[in-house]
Amino acid sequence: MAARDYGQYCGITQALELVGERWSLLIVRDLLVGPRRYGELAAGLPRIPSNILAARLKELQEAGVIRRAPRSRVIVYELTPYGRELEPVVLALGAWGFKALGEPRDEQIITPAAMTMTLRTAFRPEVAADLPPTSYAAHVGGDGLVIQVDGATLGVTRGDAPVDLAFAAGPVILRLISGELAPERAIATGAVEVLHGRGDLLDRFASTFHLAA
Structure with a gap:
């Protein structure tokens, strides 16, 4: 103890x-x-x-x-x-803390585990259930995550796999998840870089994963 x-x-x-x-x-x-x-x-x-x-x-x-x-x-x-x-406790704390997150400081990073738990927290199964199965590869801070959304089921793993959309972003990805940054604006400003696949699928990503800031 x-x-x-x-x-x-x-x-x-x-x-x-x-x-x-x-x-x-x-x-x-x-x-x-x-x-x-x-x-x-x-x-x-x-x-x-x-x-x-x-x-x-x-x-x-x-x-x-x-x-x-x-x-x-x-x-x-x-x-x-x-x-x-403790999982629902940790997810609830993540959602609560997200509201006070503010802008990232230069020395702050997003680890793969932190990003995975953020995605679990932000996942909206009720929205995803009505969307076609979609796979994403998110490269955040140099680390790659494969995000598989199939109906109300979410899978997040590290590594590489064929996906519908691969994109790179820094901590600004959390602004996308919060809705503060629109997907088209994120791409236009270079905050999110489409590596391959359909860029319009970033809209689907943003609707599937959302946390109120």
Whole structure:
């Protein structure tokens, strides 16, 4: 358990004692995308000191939120079923925090895991259900994500695959998702670069993924 003790008998208090230390929920966020080796977690959280990462992993294991598991001769960290129950909490926090996000600072980045969780948060299955299946490749900050939308089902993976639209963007992609930047304006100004495929599908992307700012 984390060192913080609020001295109150309350579910919210208990939750904060388990996952409220700095970096803990970001570790959970990245593990919601999938199991990670220690080095992969460190790479996805480039500012976390190694001693803090080790301490947080130990605390989360002791709390029953994550566990160590062997995968192809290496050890990975993964969420337990108890830990996976945090997914709606993390998604709700993401939507709530999005409203106060503001403009990105020069030193701020979007990691693949962060972008994946943003897409999960912004996904509108009720809209996607009425649209043809569409696949996108989003290159954000040099990292590529393949986004598969099939009806009300969303799949997001890293790597390459044949897609209907491939585009590149920086943190400004969040302005597209918020509706502050229209798709045609994003392309015209170079904020979003169409790499291949139909540029008009960016309108479909923007309607499928939306978060209110």
